[in-house]
Amino acid sequence: MKVLECIPNISEGRDKGKIEEILASLKDFPSVKCLNVSSDEDHNRSVITLLGPADAVPKAMLALALAAIDRIDMRRHQGSHPRIGAVDVVPFVPIRGMEMAEAVEIARGFGRELGDNAGIPIYFYEAAALREERRNLADVRRGQYEGLQEKLKRPEGQPDAGVAAFNPKAGATIVGARPPLIAFNVNLRTTDKSIADVIARAVRHKTGGYKAVKAMGVALKDKGMVQVSMNLVNFNETPIHRVVETIRFEASRYGVSIAECELIGLTPMAALEEVVRFYLQIPEFSLDQVIETHLLS
C-alpha cells in the first residue's frame, strides 16, 4: 500500500469548537487517521498530522481545507506565527511504497483542485515548487497575508494554481511535497546558553554545518540546561546519529556532556535503520529484519 502523510497548518489555534468542526470533515474518510492535532494559542495556529492511503489522503485533505476556509476569516486573524492564509501550508510527505515524484504530483493535483474550488491563489513549494525561488517556504510566505493583495499585482507574485485574485477571507495556500521532518533536541548539561548557540551554528547548514540540519540554541530554565533544538529535514542525507555524535564531541571541548535527547512527534521507521546500523555496528541491518515490516502490506 502507498502511504502518504499530510501535515496541514491552519490559522486557528484558539477556538476549540471551530477546530473540532473543521476536523469533523475527516469523518467521511475512515482510512485516513488523524495522528495528532497540536494547537498553539500564541501562534493561533493548529498543526494536524494525517496518515493514510495515498489515494485517500488528498481527498480528506481537500474536505478539511474547504471546512477550514469556510470557518476561518483571515481579516480577523492575529497570531505570532507567520501565515498567508486560512489554510496556510499543506505539505505532503511520502511514507511508504512511493517516491517523492509521486508526492509532488499529488501535491500539485491537490493544489489545483483546492485553488479552483475555494477560489484562492496556490503557491507550490519545496519538491513541488515550479520555480526555483519558491522552494523555500519562508521565501514564499514573505509579506504574509497582509502583503498578499499587493503581491498578486506583481508578475513575480502570480500564483502557481487557483485564481490570481485576492480572496480577503481565505488568503492563499502554500502546497508542497517534502521528505519527513524529524524534530530532534539535544539537551546539554550546562546553563550556559552560548554553548548551545555555538554548537547549533556548528551543525546547521546555514552556518557551515550539515546540509539537512536546521538548529538553534534554547535555554531550558526549568531544567537548568540548554538545548540544541533542531529540525532534521532529510535523514537520508544527514542521519540522526551523525548529528548527535557531532554535538557530543563539540560539547566535550567545553567539558559539557549530553544530558538527554528528545524526539518530538513522529519519525519514520526508516530513520531508525541507520541508527541501528551505526550504534549496533550491524552494517547489513535492514528494516526487512523487523517482524512488523511484514505486517505492513
Add this chain to the structure above:
Amino acid sequence: MKVLECIPNISEGRDKGKIEEILASLKDFPSVKCLNVSSDEDHNRSVITLLGPADAVPKAMLALALAAIDRIDMRRHQGSHPRIGAVDVVPFVPIRGMEMAEAVEIARGFGRELGDNAGIPIYFYEAAALREERRNLADVRRGQYEGLQEKLKRPEGQPDAGVAAFNPKAGATIVGARPPLIAFNVNLRTTDKSIADVIARAVRHKTGGYKAVKAMGVALKDKGMVQVSMNLVNFNETPIHRVVETIRFEASRYGVSIAECELIGLTPMAALEEVVRFYLQIPEFSLDQVIETHLLS
C-alpha cells in the same frame, strides 16, 4: 489485530520436493505469511517462520504439521541436530496485541489437537510447560527419537497431550510458547578464538552472565575473526545494547575491538525501542513515535 509467530522445526532438510509439498499445505491460509524457510542438509532439518493473525496461525500450523507427519518417516531419518519427531518443535511467539498467557493457551490447544489427530505424544515446554522439569527444550528432547519408545514406558516420560503410545513413523512433538528470540553475533577483530570463548562465558547465563543470554565462541576462518554467537532469549530482561557494550569493554582488556555485529533473521520492533533509548539518549522514546506503528491495526 493479535499477531502470532510460529517457528516449526521439521525433520526434513534435504529433499526440496518434499519440503515444497509440506509448505503447500499453507495455501488454504492466505492470512498467514511464510517469512522464511531455512533448510540445513547436515541437520536434515528445516526451520519455518510463520506470521499471521492469532486465530489463523494455529490452523495453518496444524495443516503444515499433518502434511509433514504424512511425508516424513523418522525410521529413516538421520541428521546432526537433536530431534524427537517428524515435527520436532513448535514454538508459538506472541508478537502484537497479546500476552504470553494467551500464546500458552494457543500452544496447548494446538498440541492437544495435533496429538489427537496424528496419534502422537505431545510434550509442552517453556512458558507452555505443565511440569517445571519440562521448561527447557533440551531436557524434554533428551534421548531423542531413538529413546522415545523407552521413555513412554516410564512415568516421568508420559506425554502432556495426545497418545502415550509410540508412533514409529512420526515420533513425538514438543510444543511451546516463548518470547521472541534474537540471534545476534558480535564479530571481534582478532583470530584468537579463546578471546571469543572467554567473553561468551562472561555474558552467558550458564556461567554467570546475563539471564537471557546463551552464547558460545566461534572461529570465523574466512573472515579472519572470531565471533561471540548468541541467542538473546528475552530482550525485555536483557536488552541488546547491554550485551554489546559488555562485550565491547570485555574485549578491550585484550586490546580487541568489535569489527561488526550480525542480526540473524528477524527481530520484533520492540527490541529496537531500548536500543534507540540507550544510544540516542532519548529516555522517553516510544514505538508510538514511529509512524509505521500507526499503520498496524
